[in-house]
Amino acid sequence: MEVHNRYVSLKNHINEAPSESDLEIKTTTLSLEPKEGSGDVIVKNLYLSIDPYQVNRMKFYSSSQETSSFSQRLPLGQAIDANGVGEVVASDNAGYKKGDLVAALIGWEEYTNIHGGGGVFRKIESTEFPLSYHVGVLGLSGFTAYAGFQYVCKPKKGDKVFVSTASGSVGSMVGQYAKLAGCYTVGCAGSKKKVDLLKDKLGFDEAFNYRDEPDLKATVKRYFPDGIDIYFDNVGGEMLEAAVANMNVFGRIGVCGAISEYTDSTKRAAPDTLAIIYKRITIQGFLAADYLQSYSEFIKDTSNYLRQGEIHVLEDISLGLESLPSAFVGLFRGDNVGKKIVQVIHD
Amino acid sequence: MEVHNRYVSLKNHINEAPSESDLEIKTTTLSLEPKEGSGDVIVKNLYLSIDPYQVNRMKFYSSSQETSSFSQRLPLGQAIDANGVGEVVASDNAGYKKGDLVAALIGWEEYTNIHGGGGVFRKIESTEFPLSYHVGVLGLSGFTAYAGFQYVCKPKKGDKVFVSTASGSVGSMVGQYAKLAGCYTVGCAGSKKKVDLLKDKLGFDEAFNYRDEPDLKATVKRYFPDGIDIYFDNVGGEMLEAAVANMNVFGRIGVCGAISEYTDSTKRAAPDTLAIIYKRITIQGFLAADYLQSYSEFIKDTSNYLRQGEIHVLEDISLGLESLPSAFVGLFRGDNVGKKIVQVIHD
Numbered sequence: 001m002e003v004h005n006r007y008v009s010l011k012n013h014i015n016e017a018p019s020e021s022d023l024e025i026k027t028t029t030l031s032l033e034p035k036e037g038s039g040d041v042i043v044k045n046l047y048l049s050i051d052p053y054q055v056n057r058m059k060f061y062s063s064s065q066e067t068s069s070f071s072q073r074l075p076l077g078q079a080i081d082a083n084g085v086g087e088v089v090a091s092d093n094a095g096y097k098k099g100d101l102v103a104a105l106i107g108w109e110e111y112t113n114i115h116g117g118g119g120v121f122r123k124i125e126s127t128e129f130p131l132s133y134h135v136g137v138l139g140l141s142g143f144t145a146y147a148g149f150q151y152v153c154k155p156k157k158g159d160k161v162f163v164s165t166a167s168g169s170v171g172s173m174v175g176q177y178a179k180l181a182g183c184y185t186v187g188c189a190g191s192k193k194k195v196d197l198l199k200d201k202l203g204f205d206e207a208f209n210y211r212d213e214p215d216l217k218a219t220v221k222r223y224f225p226d227g228i229d230i231y232f233d234n235v236g237g238e239m240l241e242a243a244v245a246n247m248n249v250f251g252r253i254g255v256c257g258a259i260s261e262y263t264d265s266t267k268r269a270a271p272d273t274l275a276i277i278y279k280r281i282t283i284q285g286f287l288a289a290d291y292l293q294s295y296s297e298f299i300k301d302t303s304n305y306l307r308q309g310e311i312h313v314l315e316d317i318s319l320g321l322e323s324l325p326s327a328f329v330g331l332f333r334g335d336n337v338g339k340k341i342v343q344v345i346h347d
Numbered sequence: 348m349e350v351h352n353r354y355v356s357l358k359n360h361i362n363e364a365p366s367e368s369d370l371e372i373k374t375t376t377l378s379l380e381p382k383e384g385s386g387d388v389i390v391k392n393l394y395l396s397i398d399p400y401q402v403n404r405m406k407f408y409s410s411s412q413e414t415s416s417f418s419q420r421l422p423l424g425q426a427i428d429a430n431g432v433g434e435v436v437a438s439d440n441a442g443y444k445k446g447d448l449v450a451a452l453i454g455w456e457e458y459t460n461i462h463g464g465g466g467v468f469r470k471i472e473s474t475e476f477p478l479s480y481h482v483g484v485l486g487l488s489g490f491t492a493y494a495g496f497q498y499v500c501k502p503k504k505g506d507k508v509f510v511s512t513a514s515g516s517v518g519s520m521v522g523q524y525a526k527l528a529g530c531y532t533v534g535c536a537g538s539k540k541k542v543d544l545l546k547d548k549l550g551f552d553e554a555f556n557y558r559d560e561p562d563l564k565a566t567v568k569r570y571f572p573d574g575i576d577i578y579f580d581n582v583g584g585e586m587l588e589a590a591v592a593n594m595n596v597f598g599r600i601g602v603c604g605a606i607s608e609y610t611d612s613t614k615r616a617a618p619d620t621l622a623i624i625y626k627r628i629t630i631q632g633f634l635a636a637d638y639l640q641s642y643s644e645f646i647k648d649t650s651n652y653l654r655q656g657e658i659h660v661l662e663d664i665s666l667g668l669e670s671l672p673s674a675f676v677g678l679f680r681g682d683n684v685g686k687k688i689v690q691v692i693h694d
Contacts, residue, residue: 071625237620240620255623256624257624261621262621268617268620269617269620270615271615273632277604277605277633280633280634280637281631281632282629282630282632285626287624287627290627
């Protein structure tokens with residue numbers, strides 16, 4: 001049996017912010033009968049993760065290519081791989097049977113053949129939480145926040161923590177983990193609505209709208225009169241410079257993303273090297289994939305926080321594959337509030 | 348009894364490379380009779396350390412001020428404190444008696460009253476090595492190299508190590524420690540003479556003159572076709588960017604100095620943040636003072652290396668306090684080869 005499989009692909013490589021016309025929806029056919037002995041797992045995709053880092057794979061050239069599979073340049077015309085949640089519709093793999101729900105590396109498409117089953121992160125054993133949570137708060141976004149904050153930023157109770165893109169998929173979780181760790185926590189975001197959300201719903205001690213602030217160094221100083229111990233960086237650029245200027249001695253900066261630089265390489269951060277030396281600052285880039293040994297701990301801890309209402313979930317779900325190009329492009333305008341997800345609608 | 352005490356002081360704060368006219372030699376008198384109960388130790392200064400970082404203390408303003416005593420802005424007209432070696436001429440301190448030789452925080456002057464004895468790092472018990480070694484190779488320069496390489500860069504056998512200002516007081520030691528740790532070691536310096544010295548005398552695997560290289564990224568790539576694991580940074584600026592571009596995954600950058608930025612803040616490094624993330628690079632500023640618990644281990648190890656001829660010493664000694672302004676200014680032209688020291692001549 002074959003199905004029509006619609007997918008989102010890249011029409012041309014880009015060098016700036018993406019526009020919807022850089023992407024197109026195409027259709028192919030997919031056999032729902034896995035080859036015997038292949039170990040393949042064929043899933044019907046339900047929720048797709050929409051992430052800013054994907055834009056780096058769409059560029060003509062990136063210096064960071066080939067350091068890991070998900071920094072490699074995307075080919076044109078093919079389905080774009082992405083994390084998501086799917087339901088197994090056919091399996092040649094002893095580990096998975098029809099009807100299983102899985103969190104996996106799938107694609108911006110309606111169906112994915114997960115070759116050999118290797119792209120499956122885990123089976124979703126319980127439907128206690130909405131399935132979309134396994135893309136965001138219990139997926140790689142949440143895990144990136146968890147691992148980066150815990151193992152790169154190394155928080156201590158009372159630390160002063162600054163988070164950029166604090167209402168985003170990762171930032172919103174970092175801020176909440178920081179509060180749970182007993183840290184003074186300030187976030188920045190790009191609208192009043194987001195700032196209110198951070199303070200009123202997510203429990204940040206303070207938050208500010210960076211678009212209202214012409215002098216970021218002074219702004220950050222205002223919110224951290226006693227300096228920053230931990231900066232969880234999702235934006236790079238000028239905000240990273242402002243953070244370095246306000247770090248305390250032995251401060252830690254976990255560099256998770258650099259969204260302000262992704263689409264404009266002229267915005268590259270040039271923090272004060274002397275401050276890095278004299279304040280003994282550590283700036284560390286990381287990928288959540290390096291901390292997979294603590295994935296089950298993350299799931300356990302975060303599930304408990306969710307059950308006890310100690311973590312609030314920010315999701316921003318668009319419906320249907322055809323909404324995906326606009327959802328993706330909107331990330332770079334700050335349209336999303338929380339984790340951007342596309343729910344695939346199957347007839 | 349009183350002596351005339353000549354000292355070097357700052358005439359005016361500066362914002363660029365220093366010139367000799369920014370410094371002046373003045374004379375005061377110093378009592379050689381320490382106050383009873385003061386714990387003071389009065390030393391006749393023999394060798395004075397001349398270090399690039401001092402220029403940061405001479406500026407009108409530095410963002411890094413007040414994070415540690417030796418980043419604080421220097422007052423005008425007073426003796427400038429600096430490391431060195433002296434001979435005790437009078438003491439109210441039970442720990443030190445007349446004739447003792449000490450490595451201590453003294454000053455760019457002929458005599459120093461070390462108040463309460465607190466500025467003494469250690470007594471020099473043996474004259475096995477030239478006294479000047481206790482300013483450089485067995486002093487804070489050597490210790491900075493030792494601690495930074497060991498504890499910040501965390502070398503493993505076979506690591507590929509890049510060192511900037513490799514013929515300087517710290518760089519020349521880092522390169523030799525790296526070779527002793529079994530690392531492939533490349534240094535850069537600012538003249539053919541220095542490059543030859545690195546390869547022929549200090550045992551670097553390769554070295555290059557950065558002044559001959561218009562495209563540092565390509566140059567570094569030529570010397571590290573398989574990438575850099577450790578970059579020991581003494582210069583900041585463009586060289587730091589070139590290193591980041593050529594780092595391997597999980598590469599470590601120890602930021603010890605940023606001499607290219609000290610006197611020209613427009614040269615600030617803007618390394619590729621995306622490369623830092625995807626390659627999981629750690630950039631860590633450090634001060635040797637944070638690792639004092641391993642100071643005696645450093646002295647033991649390095650003394651042994653010296654005895655066995657496994658470390659070569661590069662010293663550049665000027666004679667007389669009046670040579671100090673020119674010696675200091677020359678650091679920023681790259682005049683010195685190895686540790687710059689002024690030997691104080693007493694009548």
